[in-house]
Amino acid sequence: MTSPTVLTPALADFVTSHLSIHLAASDDRGIATLVRGLGCRRDPAATNRLRLLIAAPQAEPVLRALTTNGRIAVVFSEPESHRTVQLKGRDAHRVERDPDDTALLAPYINTLVARLATVGTPEAFVRALLHCPTEALCIVRFTPDEVFGQTPGPQAGQRLATGSALP
Amino acid sequence: MNPELSLDTLRSCLEGILPAGLATCAPDGTPNVTYVSQLMYVDPEHVALSFQFFNKTRENILANPHATVLMMDPDTAARYRLSIRYLRTETAGPLFERMKATLAGIASHTGMTGVFRLRGADIYRVLAIEAVPGHSLPPPVARAPLLPALRRSVDALSACRSLEHLIDTLTMRLERHFGIDHQMLLMADDAAQRLYIMASRGYASSGAGAEVRYGVGVIGVAAREQTPIRIIFPAAEYAYSRAIREQLEGGELAGQLEAGIPLPGLPEPSSQLAVPVRAGDRLIAVLYVESAQQCRFDYDMEDALVALCAMLGPCMCALQGDALEDDSPAAAHDHPAPDATAEPLRVHYFGRDGSVFLDDHYLIKGVAGSILRALLEDHLAQGRSEFSKREMRLDPRLRLPEVVDNLDARLILLSRRLADRSTEVRIEKAGRGRIRLVLTRPVVLITD
Numbered sequence: 010m011t012s013p014t015v016l017t018p019a020l021a022d023f024v025t026s027h028l029s030i031h032l033a034a035s036d037d038r039g040i041a042t043l044v045r046g047l048g049c050r051r052d053p054a055a056t057n058r059l060r061l062l063i064a065a066p067q068a069e070p071v072l073r074a075l076t077t078n079g080r081i082a083v084v085f086s087e088p089e090s091h092r093t094v095q096l097k098g099r100d101a102h103r104v105e106r107d108p109d110d111t112a113l114l115a116p117y118i119n120t121l122v123a124r125l126a127t128v129g130t131p132e133a134f135v136r137a138l139l140h141c142p143t144e145a146l147c148i149v150r151f152t153p154d155e156v157f158g159q160t161p162g163p164q165a166g167q168r169l170a171t172g173s174a175l176p
Numbered sequence: 177m178n179p180e181l182s183l184d185t186l187r188s189c190l191e192g193i194l195p196a197g198l199a200t201c202a203p204d205g206t207p208n209v210t211y212v213s214q215l216m217y218v219d220p221e222h223v224a225l226s227f228q229f230f231n232k233t234r235e236n237i238l239a240n241p242h243a244t245v246l247m248m249d250p251d252t253a254a255r256y257r258l259s260i261r262y263l264r265t266e267t268a269g270p271l272f273e274r275m276k277a278t279l280a281g282i283a284s285h286t287g288m289t290g291v292f293r294l295r296g297a298d299i300y301r302v303l304a305i306e307a308v309p310g311h312s313l314p315p316p317v318a319r320a321p322l323l324p325a326l327r328r329s330v331d332a333l334s335a336c337r338s339l340e341h342l343i344d345t346l347t348m349r350l351e352r353h354f355g356i357d358h359q360m361l362l363m364a365d366d367a368a369q370r371l372y373i374m375a376s377r378g379y380a381s382s383g384a385g386a387e388v389r390y391g392v393g394v395i396g397v398a399a400r401e402q403t404p405i406r407i408i409f410p411a412a413e414y415a416y417s418r419a420i421r422e423q424l425e426g427g428e429l430a431g432q433l434e435a436g437i438p439l440p441g442l443p444e445p446s447s448q449l450a451v452p453v454r455a456g457d458r459l460i461a462v463l464y465v466e467s468a469q470q471c472r473f474d475y476d477m478e479d480a481l482v483a484l485c486a487m488l489g490p491c492m493c494a495l496q497g498d499a500l501e502d503d504s505p506a507a508a509h510d511h512p513a514p515d516a517t518a519e520p521l522r523v524h525y526f527g528r529d530g531s532v533f534l535d536d537h538y539l540i541k542g543v544a545g546s547i548l549r550a551l552l553e554d555h556l557a558q559g560r561s562e563f564s565k566r567e568m569r570l571d572p573r574l575r576l577p578e579v580v581d582n583l584d585a586r587l588i589l590l591s592r593r594l595a596d597r598s599t600e601v602r603i604e605k606a607g608r609g610r611i612r613l614v615l616t617r618p619v620v621l622i623t624d
Contacts, residue, residue, distance in 0.1 A: 035206070130194075140311035
């Protein structure tokens with residue numbers, strides 16, 4: 010059951026504002042695994058979907074799990090403020106990379122360099138962490154159908170009603 | 177598990193410098209992903225994750241114990257996936273306290289002071305470690321290796337023939353071989369559940385005699401739990417100076433007395449490490465080192481100091497009983513008699529707590545205070561200046577504990593405190609097993 014209204018404009022703006030990203034998938038044995046994301050943008054074909062950039066060699070177990078059930082969890086965190094949300098979906102799968110996806114990587118990395126500099130992480134470190142050759146870049150597309158506030162604190166993990174204010 | 181890829185070689189990833197990611201799976205197959213505030217090394221096969229809030233992660237691991245951590249090396253950005261299995265949660269004890277202290281540092285480092293509160297240390301077995309492919313930076317330039325420093329220090333300590341020499345050697349070797357600029361050695365008084373500073377290095381005043389209660393600050397928690405406590409970021413609630421201040425605010429008379437002793441300790445240390453010194457299962461002392469620099473003491477430094485203290489404890493025990501020959505030379509006895517016409521120094525002794533005041537200024541309390549009173553009493557009554565430790569051990573006025581008397585430690589404390597406070601009363605060595613009381617001013621002893 011997917012709701013076209015989960016990805017509100019405010020939520021979409023937040024998760025595509027070049028945040029720190031991790032995505033997880035679980036296989037049919039109930040083992041979850043995860044990889045770092047390298048960018049996120051709205052799917053131009055459907056406003057309720059997101060496209061996530063990942064490095065295929067790093068994401069191998071995640072991609073394998075996604076092919077079995079499409080279930081995905083993605084956490085987005087703003088390093089300077091710790092504002093964090095988690096989105097979940099059930100239709101995640103790998104799609105062809107297009108030139109706009111590839112074009113997103115460099116600005117994403119540049120923004121992360123600037124964001125993480127505010128918490129003292131050196132630029133060379135961030136560039137090594139997020140480095141991905143174009144040929145290794147792959148795209149996972151999904152429709153968020155649940156959103157949780159995950160900013161650290163006692164309220165972390167609470168489901169956010171559709172359209173409610175971001176944490 | 178790949179032998180080259182072990183938790184022991186990846187401990188820098190487990191310092192909490194950068195957050196790790198954690199993926200869990202609900203019984204219905206839904207994945208969940210969060211950031212982990214703290215991922216801590218327990219041993220080569222186990223890690224601990226901080227349990228702070230009841231949330232989806234918590235719910236998931238209680239129902240399905242399998243999870244995956246994605247962690248990174250804070251120097252090289254190399255990433256590793258750990259397949260882990262939840263075993264249990266500890267809510268008290270050494271591991272919990274270590275995690276709580278570490279979390280306080282991480283909270284301050286990440287601007288989360290007041291948000292993080294440790295409910296439990298979740299212990300996981302590590303089933304597999306996978307190096308995630310990708311770019312990484314070259315490893316940082318290696319610092320001076322710690323094993324040669326440890327060996328040289330151990331060699332030097334094993335050559336010591338008196339407790340005082342041992343303590344001085346320890347502090348000097350820590351500075352020279354380990355580059356530790358700020359350090360204290362505190363003796364444990366288990367009956368009173370307190371530690372008192374015996375020696376320090378790197379501060380304006382020695383602080384000899386200043387006390388800290390078990391359970392207070394990094395030092396007190398290390399003593400109570402008998403486990404090393406290490407924090408690599410500023411953590412105000414664990415700082416020694418703050419611990420002392422809070423202890424004083426507790427309003428205890430005994431605590432207030434210590435206000436008279438100038439306290440050493442950096443006001444806002446950025447790295448702290450306290451290591452218990454034990455002999456068998458008995459706590460003898462706590463070694464405390466601190467630095468103004470963040471991340472100054474890593475797991476390897478903790479290992480080295482724990483190993484050094486494992487050797488130090490039995491040495492201290494052996495030397496306290498004069499088991500080895502103290503061949504350090506006696507001080508030359510060429511002191512002039514005090515000027516009999518000078519106004520006498522008023523030494524006021526309170527039997528209630530063994531406290532001693534010199535001209536109304538607090539000096540010391542407890543056993544060390546009782547020792548000074550006995551020495552002065554015998555000096556005034558019998559004209560004696562030299563005393564043997566053997567006779568002191570039998571002296572009921574000293575109120576020494578019967579099992580472990582710590583006489584040598586108390587004498588060192590008393591002599592250092594006198595050296596800090598007064599030039600008119602001193603105690604010094606007078607040959608093997610003997611001490612000498614040296615007065616440069618007449619004394620009047622008032623006891624109540």
